[in-house]
Amino acid sequence: MEIRQFLLFNIFLLVLHLSLLSNNNGGGGGVEASHKLFPEFQSLNAVRVGEVHRTGFHFQPPRNWINDPNGPMYYKGFYHLFYQYNPYGAVWGNIVWAHSVSKDMINWESLEPAIYPSKPFDYKGCWSGSATILPGNKPIILYTGIIDPGQTQIQNYAIPANESDPYLRQWIKPDNNPLVVASQGVNSTAFRDPTTAWQGKDGVWRILVGGRRRNRGIAHLYKSKDFTHWTKAQHPLHSKARTGMWECPDFFPVSGSSKNGLDTSAQGNDVKHVLKMKPHKLKTGEHVEVKGITPAQVAVKWD
Ligand SMILES: *[C@@H]1O[C@H](CO)[C@@H](O)[C@H](O)[C@H]1NC(C)=O
Numbered sequence: 001m002e003i004r005q006f007l008l009f010n011i012f013l014l015v016l017h018l019s020l021l022s023n024n025n026g027g028g029g030g031v032e033a034s035h036k037l038f039p040e041f042q043s044l045n046a047v048r049v050g051e052v053h054r055t056g057f058h059f060q061p062p063r064n065w066i067n068d069p070n071g072p073m074y075y076k077g078f079y080h081l082f083y084q085y086n087p088y089g090a091v092w093g094n095i096v097w098a099h100s101v102s103k104d105m106i107n108w109e110s111l112e113p114a115i116y117p118s119k120p121f122d123y124k125g126c127w128s129g130s131a132t133i134l135p136g137n138k139p140i141i142l143y144t145g146i147i148d149p150g151q152t153q154i155q156n157y158a159i160p161a162n163e164s165d166p167y168l169r170q171w172i173k174p175d176n177n178p179l180v181v182a183s184q185g186v187n188s189t190a191f192r193d194p195t196t197a198w199q200g201k202d203g204v205w206r207i208l209v210g211g212r213r214r215n216r217g218i219a220h221l222y223k224s225k226d227f228t229h230w231t232k233a234q235h236p237l238h239s240k241a242r243t244g245m246w247e248c249p250d251f252f253p254v255s256g257s258s259k260n261g262l263d264t265s266a267q268g269n270d271v272k273h274v275l276k277m278k279p280h281k282l283k284t285g286e287h288v289e290v291k292g293i294t295p296a297q298v299a300v301k302w303d
C-alpha cells in the first residue's frame with residue numbers, strides 16, 4: 001500500500017486500540033486486561049441501541065461485544081479489519097474473528113466471520129493474532145487456538161480460500177496446524193497473540209508470542225525459514241518482572257528521520273523498532289520501560 005495510506009491506517013489502529021483499552025478499564029482505576037466473565041449473558045441477544053449512541057467515525061461492529069483488533073491489512077483495494085467478536089451477546093464470549101472491509105476507513109462493510117472454532121486445534125476458541133503479507137502478495141493469518149477447557153493455547157494459521165477475491169471472505173485452516181505449541185518451560189495457558197512476522201537480514205522469519213512466567217511478562221521469539229517449521233529462539237525478545245501476562249505484542253520498525261511508515265521488515269541505520277504490548281499488571285499511568293533498542297541490539301536479539 002502507499003506510505004500515506006499505511007500511516008493513516010496505523011494511526012487509525014492506534015486510536016482504535018486506545019479506545020478499546022479504555023473501554024476495558026472496567027472501573028477500579030487499573031487497566032485490567034482480562035475480561036470479567038458473565039456466562040449467563042454470553043449468548044443473550046443484545047437489544048438494538050439507538051443510532052444516537054453509535055460513534056460517527058470510530059469503528060464499531062453492527063452490534064454486540066468487541067475486543068482486540070486483529071490482522072489489519074490492505075489487500076487489492078480494501079482495508080481489512082478483523083476483530084475479536086461475540087456474535088451472540090453483549091459481553092465477552094463465543095469469540096470469533098469478525099471481519100469488515102472499507103475503502104476509506106470511515107465506511108465499513110461487515111462480512112461473515114472469517115475465523116471461528118471448527119477444528120480440533122481451535123475448537124475452544126479463536127483468539128487474537130495478526131496478518132502477514134508473504135512475498136507474492138499472499139496474506140496469511142496467525143491466530144491463537146484454544147484446545148481444551150483449561151485454555152491451553154497454540155498458534156495456528158489460516159490462508160484465503162480464494163486469493164482473487166478482494167474481500168477475502170473465506171479462510172482455510174490447513175490440517176498441518178498448529179504451527180507453534182508451547183515447549184517445555186513455556187506456560188501453555190499464557191501463550192498467545194502471535195505478531196505479524198518480519199524477516200531479518202538473513203531471510204529468516206520472526207514472530208513474537210505473548211507470554212508469562214509467574215509474574216514476568218514475556219515476548220517469546222520464534223524463527224522460521226519456511227513459515228511452516230518454527231523454533232523458539234534461545235532468549236525472548238524482551239521480558240520484564242512484575243508486569244504479568246503480555247498480551248497482543250507488536251514489533252515494528254519506524255524511521256528515525258522520516259514521517260513515512262515502513263514495511264514490517266525494514267532495516268537500516270536510521271530504523272528503530274517499537275515493541276508494544278499490553279501488560280496485565282499495570283495501573284493507569286504506569287508504564288513498562290523498554291530500553292531503546294538499537295538496530296545492532298535487535299540484530300543480536302534476533303539470533
Ligand atoms: C474467486 O474470486 C473471484 C473474484 O471475486 C471470482 O470471480 C471467482 O469466481 C472466485 N472463485 C471461486 C472458486 O469462488
Ligand SMILES: *[C@@H]1O[C@H](CO)[C@@H](O)[C@H](O)[C@H]1NC(C)=O
Nearest residue numbers: 187189190212213214215245
Ligand atoms: C501460567 O499462566 C496461568 C494463566 O495466566 C497462570 O495462572 C499461572 O500462574 C502461570 N504459571 C506460571 C508458572 O507462570
